[in-house]
Amino acid sequence: MLFLKLTLLTFIASQGLFVSGENMITCEGDVHRLSCDTGLIKVKSSLYGRTDNHTCSFNGFLSEAVNTSCSLRISTIADRCNGLRECELNTSLLDTPDPCYGTYKYYNTTYDCINGRVTVICERGYSTLDCGDSSIQILNANYGRTDSVTCSNGHSDSLTQNTNCYAQNTLSAVASLCNGQKRCTVEASYTIFTDPCTGTVKYLTVSYICSRKTVTCEQNTAVLTCDAHHLKIISANYGRTDSTTCSSGRPASQISYTNCNMPDTLTIVAARCEGQSSCEVPATNNIFSDPCYGTYKYLTIVYVCV
Numbered sequence: 014m015l016f017l018k019l020t021l022l023t024f025i026a027s028q029g030l031f032v033s034g035e036n037m038i039t040c041e042g043d044v045h046r047l048s049c050d051t052g053l054i055k056v057k058s059s060l061y062g063r064t065d066n067h068t069c070s071f072n073g074f075l076s077e078a079v080n081t082s083c084s085l086r087i088s089t090i091a092d093r094c095n096g097l098r099e100c101e102l103n104t105s106l107l108d109t110p111d112p113c114y115g116t117y118k119y120y121n122t123t124y125d126c127i128n129g130r131v132t133v134i135c136e137r138g139y140s141t142l143d144c145g146d147s148s149i150q151i152l153n154a155n156y157g158r159t160d161s162v163t164c165s166n167g168h169s170d171s172l173t174q175n176t177n178c179y180a181q182n183t184l185s186a187v188a189s190l191c192n193g194q195k196r197c198t199v200e201a202s203y204t205i206f207t208d209p210c211t212g213t214v215k216y217l218t219v220s221y222i223c224s225r226k227t228v229t230c231e232q233n234t235a236v237l238t239c240d241a242h243h244l245k246i247i248s249a250n251y252g253r254t255d256s257t258t259c260s261s262g263r264p265a266s267q268i269s270y271t272n273c274n275m276p277d278t279l280t281i282v283a284a285r286c287e288g289q290s291s292c293e294v295p296a297t298n299n300i301f302s303d304p305c306y307g308t309y310k311y312l313t314i315v316y317v318c319v
């Protein structure tokens with residue numbers, strides 16, 4: 014097994030910015046392990062493939078054909094690890110589609126450790142998430158059971174044995190209920206989330222951060238400010254994911270396509286803004302290129318001040 018853990022400190026000389034993050038590279042078939050000494054995991058990008066000929070080549074004894082322009086962006090690692098302090102995934106079980114058959118590949122995840130909060134609510138309980146003046150951004154959520162101890166008091170062993178219980182719809186349900194709100198009450202109930210394991214006592218785990226969000230229509234400029242603190246970008250998209258935002262005065266043909274995402278938005282915004290106390294980002298095709306020609310787009314940025 015080969016683990017390379019690098020702390021990535023990239024100095025972008027031209028803009029005088031300091032961008033920091035953790036990076037983990039794991040060869041295909043090994044265990045991908047992400048961890049945070051303090052804070053919670055927030056994946057920035059996960060790539061599966063091969064972009065150089067030395068990583069995971071076992072000192073050059075790489076027998077399989079080498080294609081070094083092979084890279085598939087995947088979301089499964091973010092889905093499983095976001096919001097946790099540590100996360101171990103057996104990459105053999107990830108079921109990732111093969112982006113370049115015949116080449117021995119590796120997983121490359123870049124992530125941040127961010128200050129977040131974790132709430133655990135036992136079945137039938139309620140909890141209120143509260144962000145004061147900023148707004149809730151859900152990192153991850155699961156209704157189910159992943160250990161035998163949490164919320165086990167008073168229950169027989171048979172009801173707490175299954176520790177591989179995940180309700181697939183939890184994150185989207187909690188996110189649509191709470192994202193962008195200052196306060197939000199969530200309930201751990203099978204009436205809200207599909208019951209993923211009948212006969213097991215479940216609980217709801219929600220991890221979240223208190224963040225700020227800006228939405229900027231195309232051709233305008235986003236302004237991010239953190240007073241005396243530093244910007245950290247949590248997520249960003251240049252495109253269109255609903256038909257109402259930035260729709261005023263626009264013909265239907267420019268706002269009806271709502272599956273428009275520019276995957277490099279986070280990287281581009283982070284490079285311009287992270288580490289600064291304020292920054293401006295024009296919402297234009299010049300900066301991001303055009304992910305959906307003919308659609309009127311907007312730039313959404315979620316950030317925190319650290």
Ligand SMILES: *[C@@H]1O[C@H](CO)[C@@H](O)[C@H](O)[C@H]1NC(C)=O
Nearest residue numbers: 065066067070073074075079
């Ligand atoms: C790896 O790439 C370098 C530079 O592109 C090249 O010089 C070297 O011969 C390559 N090694 C192998 C084993 O293909």
Ligand SMILES: *[C@@H]1O[C@H](CO)[C@@H](O)[C@H](O)[C@H]1NC(C)=O
Nearest residue numbers: 042043044102103104105106
């Ligand atoms: C990962 O999963 C594969 C396939 O089930 C298994 O053969 C291998 O032993 C597992 N590796 C670890 C470290 O658990």
Ligand SMILES: *[C@@H]1O[C@H](CO)[C@@H](O)[C@H](O)[C@H]1NC(C)=O
Nearest residue numbers: 080081082083084112113114
């Ligand atoms: C490498 O893989 C990519 C992605 O599948 C493919 O587009 C490209 O043609 C491959 N290159 C070589 C030299 O096989």
Ligand SMILES: *[C@@H]1O[C@H](CO)[C@@H](O)[C@H](O)[C@H]1NC(C)=O
Nearest residue numbers: 038058060064065068121123
């Ligand atoms: C891993 O991904 C990062 C971010 O995309 C990239 O800068 C780096 O070169 C990649 N490393 C390898 C070994 O592919």
